[in-house]
Amino acid sequence: MAILASDIPKLSALPVISLAPWLNPHDSKGRISTSAALHAACLQYGFFYLDVSTYVDLEETAELERLAREFFVLPQEEKEKLALKYSDGARGYARLGENVTNGKSDNHEALEFLCPVEEPDKKKPLWGENQWPPIPGFRERYEAWVDKMKNLGMIVMEAMANGLGMSPEEWAELRAQVDDSFWVMRVIGYPPLPSDYDGHSCGAHRDYGCLTFLYMDPTPGALEVFVRQAGLVVRKQSPLGPPEEYVEEGAWVNADPIPGCVVCNIGEMWEVWTNGLYRSTLHRVVHNGSSYRVSIPFFFEPNFNALVKPLPAAIRIQEETPKPKTKYMHSLVPQKPYKPTVYGEFLLKKIARNFKKYVD
Numbered sequence: 001m002a003i004l005a006s007d008i009p010k011l012s013a014l015p016v017i018s019l020a021p022w023l024n025p026h027d028s029k030g031r032i033s034t035s036a037a038l039h040a041a042c043l044q045y046g047f048f049y050l051d052v053s054t055y056v057d058l059e060e061t062a063e064l065e066r067l068a069r070e071f072f073v074l075p076q077e078e079k080e081k082l083a084l085k086y087s088d089g090a091r092g093y094a095r096l097g098e099n100v101t102n103g104k105s106d107n108h109e110a111l112e113f114l115c116p117v118e119e120p121d122k123k124k125p126l127w128g129e130n131q132w133p134p135i136p137g138f139r140e141r142y143e144a145w146v147d148k149m150k151n152l153g154m155i156v157m158e159a160m161a162n163g164l165g166m167s168p169e170e171w172a173e174l175r176a177q178v179d180d181s182f183w184v185m186r187v188i189g190y191p192p193l194p195s196d197y198d199g200h201s202c203g204a205h206r207d208y209g210c211l212t213f214l215y216m217d218p219t220p221g222a223l224e225v226f227v228r229q230a231g232l233v234v235r236k237q238s239p240l241g242p243p244e245e246y247v248e249e250g251a252w253v254n255a256d257p258i259p260g261c262v263v264c265n266i267g268e269m270w271e272v273w274t275n276g277l278y279r280s281t282l283h284r285v286v287h288n289g290s291s292y293r294v295s296i297p298f299f300f301e302p303n304f305n306a307l308v309k310p311l312p313a314a315i316r317i318q319e320e321t322p323k324p325k326t327k328y329m330h331s332l333v334p335q336k337p338y339k340p341t342v343y344g345e346f347l348l349k350k351i352a353r354n355f356k357k358y359v360d
């Protein structure tokens with residue numbers, strides 16, 4: 001069914017949430033409202049802007065972007081020296097088109113970094129060493145960013161635990177599942193998407209972990225988020241799986257960069273923790289502009305061995321929620337409870353699909 005842009009009801013833009021109260025030890029009132037805003041944003045969108053302007057310096061992200069560009073303009077043979085195959089198949093440089101989503105090559109190149117492991121062994125999936133470009137300052141700056149994003153992850157997790165009404169004991173239990181995050185960081189370069197390209201800059205997908213913090217350069221109109229809205233059918237079939245499982249109602253909306261903010265979205269592990277109360281949201285990148293776009297998503301993930309299962313706090317909310325009165329109302333309670341998942345096992349299965357030449 002073809003739908004014209006003018007047919008689409010105006011969907012509100014994604015919420016902007018200030019994290020300042022959680023960065024300030026004295027603002028307990030502000031913390032409650034930030035946590036409530038996070039809860040509402042996760043229920044409705046699974047995607048929001050996090051205003052981190054008191055935590056992240058604009059110069060810091062500008063420098064990360066500059067270093068990324070310094071790498072991407074290198075001759076191809078220089079970049080290939082860091083190819084994924086020289087590590088464990090997941091760490092290093094993925095050339096243009098190497099990343100595949102929904103069976104199609106994505107029109108981007110990227111540097112991929114994962115949490116360092118003890119006793120690395122590149123023959124074991126995910127267990128190799130990171131490959132850092134020999135660009136002065138690159139590793140230092142990016143490692144400092146990793147530390148900052150890991151710390152941010154713990155802060156946002158605590159704020160979300162509050163938003164779900166978790167007790168201090170419940171939060172301590174959840175905290176122990178993410179306090180040694182098996183993080184992933186991607187430094188992505190997007191050339192303009194050729195008009196006849198069979199695929200996207202980055203195909204529609206859901207992030208699979210816990211929290212994504214995305215820094216992106218100022219290019220507008222590239223990142224798109226699928227906002228579910230009952231009654232509005234824009235897409236009958238999902239590219240992600242059997243149509244009957246994924247028929248969704250909603251529309252693609254732009255998530256353009258806002259200075260001082262990172263875009264934050266929740267991954268599939270939050271879906272499990274909340275027994276489907278929060279949903280991991282589809283997004284994609286369609287970069288039709290003429291610039292070379294750079295984005296740096298940081299994936300704050302659970303610990304490798306974390307056993308992720310529905311949280312009692314989420315079940316309490318579902319039990320208190322009245323059943324939807326019409327078929328157009330989104331049910332907060334899934335048909336079946338979500339199954340417990342060991343994060344590392346889930347990750348190994350997911351990542352194997354992303355690379356054409358994955359080392360087994």
Ligand SMILES: O=C(O)CCC(=O)C(=O)O
Nearest residue numbers: 186202216223285295297
């Ligand atoms: O580049 C972006 O804006 C988004 C990238 C993304 O969604 C991902 O790497 O998972």
Ligand SMILES: [Fe+2]
Nearest residue numbers: 205206207283
């Ligand atoms: Fe993503």
